[in-house]
Amino acid sequence: MSSALNFSDIPSLRQKLGPLTGDIAPVTTPIMFKSPRCFHKPPAKSFQHRLSQEALSRGSATLKTAGTELNADVISLATGRPAPEYFPFLNMTLDFPQSSNFTEDDQNSSLSETIGKSDIKTNKASYDLAISLNYGYSAGSEQLIRFFTEHVDVVRNPPYSDWQCSLTAGTTSALDSVFRTLCNRGHYIMTEAYTYSAALEAARPFGIRSIGVQMDEEGMVPAHLDNLLSGWDVSERGASKPFLLYIIPTGQNPTGTTQSLQRRKDIYAVAEKHDLYIIEDEPYYFLQFQTQKTEVYANSDQPPRSDPKLVETFLNNLIPSYLSLDVSGRVLRLDSTSKILAPGLRCSWMTGSADIISRFLYLHDATIVSPSGLSQLALHTLLDGVWGHEGFVKWLLYLRDEYTQRRNITLESCSKYLPRNICSWSVPEAGMFHWIKVDWRVHSLAAAYSKADYVAGNIILKTEDRIYSTALKKGVLCCKGSAFRAGGVQGCEIYFRVTYATASLPQIEEAIARFGMAIKEEFEVGV
Structure with a gap:
């Protein structure tokens, strides 16, 4: 078994591995920065057989490959990189909150960092303009x-x-790369029954279809996933059995469900059985509230901020990632800075086996090239220069606590303003979303028609649209659940997704109150 590695080990590890090159666009691989324990593990299985025709036709970029031959004694006349003296940017100054105080109220706790154009040459910093x-x-x-x-x-x-x-230019761009690299036109992908709408929209232009897997209070149901794959009929479906599984395990968008460790192990076992490749999309992973599945919304089980083992306790209480369970190298984990730092950075990261990551790099050479250099510089200055690894985790813990409070206000407001004989919900254990089920069967539209499935489906959409429109007239905008339905199949229930990520705490309560008024008006409650 590999020995434990802590953030306190990083400085000595860096010292042993030596300094960075300080060059422009050096060929970089994690092999240069991994701890020795990594190299005692077995290699990943090969998933070259899952590559798309487009991916198989790509190779390394000619000019980029030539750049690998550079060394200190070679003068390059090959690459059309402008000389830095022609960049009209002399320096950049950024103010950051220190890890001892993340609130914006105390400006005295901020730390100002100025990055110049030639800081590397003058040994002032390891990264510059x-x-x-x-x-x-x-x-x-x-x-x-x-x-x-x-x-x-x-x-x-x-x-x-x-x-x-x-690095990736954000998760949405990463998903575009995933579908181009792993899927051909006509392929099916497996997703949760309700899933991130932008993922479905990214796949659709490539001719990729989706199959929704049943969900319960822990997200995707592994038995249904196994049944779908075991009973796959190529002639009926008109396509080979799917091998790509796209999931959002923590604080799932839109339903807010979180898979337990056992659920993740069960789904991974299905993936091993059917040779699936898993896309683990985890923008909300660190927003795990760690409360019980009850309507007790207090956050009393969190360790005090004075706990010297705060970072260790926080990380140990997180549900392990699929990447941490992945013995075969069949998981591509997508991490995002959008929900934990700032979406405008358009700079996130993904982790997977070397043979698959290399294929993404071939694609990126010809498309995004790399994420914004200014975003990378700002991220590095904050994460590595100001906070360090432990400071970054303390920020994530701070965010978790802030979103816990927002989640709690949302739940309290729902209990206060929504009629419980019409609306129901589960307590989100992570993330930014609350999934509200609305019983359409007691609406006047439903009573006017027969129970035939095709009629019921039509009434579901009409009722959903009426509730949405009435809520908008009352001054609150929610997302229709049908927008997230995978496979183009009409669901049998009505859901609305609300987020507690943006509005202020008073606005959250007011918005839920307005949504409650819309529900009562539509269902003729108290009128």
Whole structure:
């Protein structure tokens, strides 16, 4: 068994591995930054047989490959990178909250960092504007690849040796790359019955169809996934059996469900049985509230902020990732900065086996090239320079506590304003979303028609649309559940997704009250 690795081990590990090159767009691999324990694990299985025709036709970019031959004694006349002296940016100053106080109220706790154009040459910093503003390596800067490799090494500890990290231009862009790299036109992908609508919309133009797997209070039901795959009829479906499984295990969008550790193990076992490749989309992973599945909304089981083992306790209480369970290398984990730092950064990271990650780099060479250099510079300055690994985790813990409060206000408001004979819900254990079920069967529209399935389906959509429109007239905008339905199949229930991510706490209560008024008006309650 591999030995434990802690964030306190990172400084000595960096010292042993040596300094960064400080070059423009150096070829960077996590192998340069992994702890020794990684290399004692078995390698991943090969998933080359899951590559799309497009991916198989791609190779490394000619000019990028030539760049690998550079060394200190070679003068390059090959690459059309502008000289940094022609960049009209001299320095950039950013103010960051320190890990001792994350609130914006105390400006005295902020730390100001100024990054110049030539800080590397003058030994002032390990990253500067001259590097970040030039063309970058497709996997990302060596500075951020080192940080995220260390993060994954400590927090995830993948069970195989040849895992790698690569930066992405946000998860939506990463999903586009996933579908282009792993799917051909006409393929099916497996998703939760209700899933992230942008994922479905990203797949659709490629001619990729979706199959929704039944869900319960813990998300995707593994037995139904197994049954769908075991009973797959190629002639009936007109396509080969799906091999790509797209899931959002924690604080699922839109339903807010969170898979338990046992549920994750059961789904992974189905993936092993049917040779599935798993896309683990985890933007809400660190927003795990760690409360029981009851309507007791207090957050009393959290360790006090004075606990010296706060970071360790927080990480140990998180449900393990699929990546941490992945003995075969069949998981591609997508991490996002959008929900935990800022969506405008358009700079996130993914982790998977080296042979699959290399295919994404071939694609990125010809498409995004690399995420924004300024975003990478800002991220590195904050995460590596100001906070460090433990400070980053303390920020995540702070966010978890803030969203716990927002979740609690939402639940309290629902109990106060929504009629319980019409509306029902489960307590979200993570994330930013609350999934409200509305009993359409007691609506006047339903009573006017027969019980025939095709009629009921029509009435469901009409009733959903009426509730949505009435709520909008009352001054609250919610998302229709039908927008998230996979496979183009009409569901048998009505759901609305509400988020507690944006509105202020008073606005959350007011919005739920307005939604309650819309429900009561539509269902003629108290009128």
